[in-house]
Amino acid sequence: xxxxxxxxxxxxxxxxxxxxxxxxxxxxxxxxxxxxxxxxxxxxxxxxxxxxxxxxxxxxxxxxxxxxxxxxxxxxxxxxxxxxxxxxxxxxxxxxxxxxxxxxxxxxxxxxxxxxxxxxxxxxxxxxxxxxxxxxxxxxxxxxxxxxxxxxxxxxxxxxxxxxxxxxxxxxxxxxxxxxxxxxxxxxxxxxxxxxxxxxxxxxxxxxxxxxxxxxxxxxxxxxxxxxxxxxxxxxxxxxxxxxxxxxxxxxxxxxxxxxxxxxxxxxxxxxxxxxxxxxxxxxxxxxxxxxxxxxxxxxxxxxxxxxxxxxxxxxxxxxxxxxxxxxxxxxxxxxxxxxxxxxxxxxxxxxxxxxxxxxxxxxxxxxxxxxxxxxxxxxxxxxxxxxxxxxxxxxxxxxxxxxxxxxxxxxxxxxxxxxxxxxxxxxxxxxxxxxxxxxxxxxxxxxxxxxxxxxxxxxxxxxxxxxxx
Numbered sequence: 436x437x438x439x440x441x442x443x444x445x446x447x448x449x450x451x452x453x454x455x456x457x458x459x460x461x462x463x464x465x466x467x468x469x470x471x472x473x474x475x476x477x478x479x480x481x482x483x484x485x486x487x488x489x490x491x492x493x494x495x496x497x498x499x500x501x502x503x504x505x506x507x508x509x510x511x512x513x514x515x516x517x518x519x520x521x522x523x524x525x526x527x528x529x530x531x532x533x534x535x536x537x538x539x540x541x542x543x544x545x546x547x548x549x550x551x552x553x554x555x556x557x558x559x560x561x562x563x564x565x566x567x568x569x570x571x572x573x574x575x576x577x578x579x580x581x582x583x584x585x586x587x588x589x590x591x592x593x594x595x596x597x598x599x600x601x602x603x604x605x606x607x608x609x610x611x612x613x614x615x616x617x618x619x620x621x622x623x624x625x626x627x628x629x630x631x632x633x634x635x636x637x638x639x640x641x642x643x644x645x646x647x648x649x650x651x652x653x654x655x656x657x658x659x660x661x662x663x664x665x666x667x668x669x670x671x672x673x674x675x676x677x678x679x680x681x682x683x684x685x686x687x688x689x690x691x692x693x694x695x696x697x698x699x700x701x702x703x704x705x706x707x708x709x710x711x712x713x714x715x716x717x718x719x720x721x722x723x724x725x726x727x728x729x730x731x732x733x734x735x736x737x738x739x740x741x742x743x744x745x746x747x748x749x750x751x752x753x754x755x756x757x758x759x760x761x762x763x764x765x766x767x768x769x770x771x772x773x774x775x776x777x778x779x780x781x782x783x784x785x786x787x788x789x790x791x792x793x794x795x796x797x798x799x800x801x802x803x804x805x806x807x808x809x810x811x812x813x814x815x816x817x818x819x820x821x822x823x824x825x826x827x828x829x830x831x832x833x834x835x836x837x838x839x840x841x842x843x844x845x846x847x848x849x850x851x852x853x854x855x856x857x858x859x860x861x862x863x864x865x866x867x868x869x870x871x872x873x874x875x876x877x878x879x880x881x882x883x884x885x886x887x888x889x890x891x892x893x894x895x896x897x898x899x900x901x902x903x904x905x
Contacts, residue, residue, distance in 0.1 A: 629710035
């Protein structure tokens with residue numbers, strides 16, 4: 436067994452981990468990054484990127500099917516080649532993975548593919564934080580860093596009575612590796628993951644049923660957004676069953692037999708996706724050897740992302756903050772700032788943009804109309820895509836933008852949107868919130884015409900009853 440020292444060791448090479456590594460290396464620190472799988476983590480290989488690649492194929496297929504509405508006649512039937520869809524997805528992730536690997540080399544970051552276990556006080560170090568790393572060849576090395584960042588991410592959460600077999604009962608990981616499309620798919624969970632996969636599968640002709648325990652889909656979004664989204668996906672043939680608890684799911688004769696509480700009928704599907712969230716990867720990394728506080732929700736940290744051992748930090752999905760790639764990136768940057776200077780800016784999680792890449796798309800930041808504190812004097816501006824020229828030209832005018840204003844401070848405190856390309860439109864209002872702009876300033880800024888962004892302009896002005904086209 437060999438030993439070595441370094442300025443910083445990062446355990447986990449997902450978006451949070453590799454961004455932190457780059458920021459540290461750019462500042463002159465010697466950095467070692469340990470990743471047991473592939474650089475890029477869940478986002479690149481099993482989340483953000485592959486799912487959006489699949490959704491783009493579905494989006495394009497929908498556009499082809501609607502070609503006649505634009506005066507275009509296709510010579511023949513457009514067919515789905517799922518193997519090619521998967522191959523395109525894999526090509527994109529591979530290209531981005533190579534890009535991350537090159538960034539590690541460019542910034543002279545030592546990357547070890549292997550398993551890292553955090554050690555307590557030992558002969559190697561009088562304090563916790565040394566890491567014993569076992570590489571692919573089974574060789575062990577103890578690395579003693581001055582600072583340690585834990586960025587081990589998360590994994591799909593299962594249900595106690597419905598374990599994954601990744602053949603019939605799938606996690607999101609398993610669904611991304613399917614080789615053929617099933618005829619029917621049940622989805623347990625009506626959150627972002629479940630709704631995005633439902634949208635993708637439905638577009639390609641799969642019969643989809645969503646079972647959601649809560650009273651509505653997408654409970655982190657406003658009731659108005661959730662209602663319109665449910666209406667639109669129902670029109671497309673997705674069956675939505677809210678306030679439904681799946682009691683059991685068993686594989687019978689190459690199908691999944693699903694039993695819902697209070698319903699005597701057994702339902703049968705070709706496949707079942709369990710999409711009930713993700714859980715922090717905090718087991719089997721040696722945290723019990725330290726005084727770090729953690730549970731199944733994640734590792735406890737302070738506002739600087741320090742654990743109970745102040746030279747050990749934790750970021751991303753393994754801490755109980757928002758499980759989003761862009762959040763992990765920012766947390767990594769802020770942790771490095773604190774390591775370098777002893778200071779960092781606090782992250783306002785209420786200003787984090789949130790996106791659902793289904794059809795229709797959903798995007799929001801800040802409060803929505805249903806969770807604004809009672810102490811705020813609320814004014815609401817709203818504008819529909821049906822009144823937007825570019826949306827009509829695009830052939831997709833379903834949805835609206837809703838802007839929230841604090842009447843006392845005149846602050847922009849939240850925006851919710853559902854409709855065409857709203858995930859791309861969101862940056863304008865999230866930046867406006869970050870810069871403490873008022874809705875009036877957003878509305879008075881000149882917006883190019885015709886663009887979808889004019890919906891934001893009009894909704895912002897409507898918060899003062901000054902909308903022009905309403």
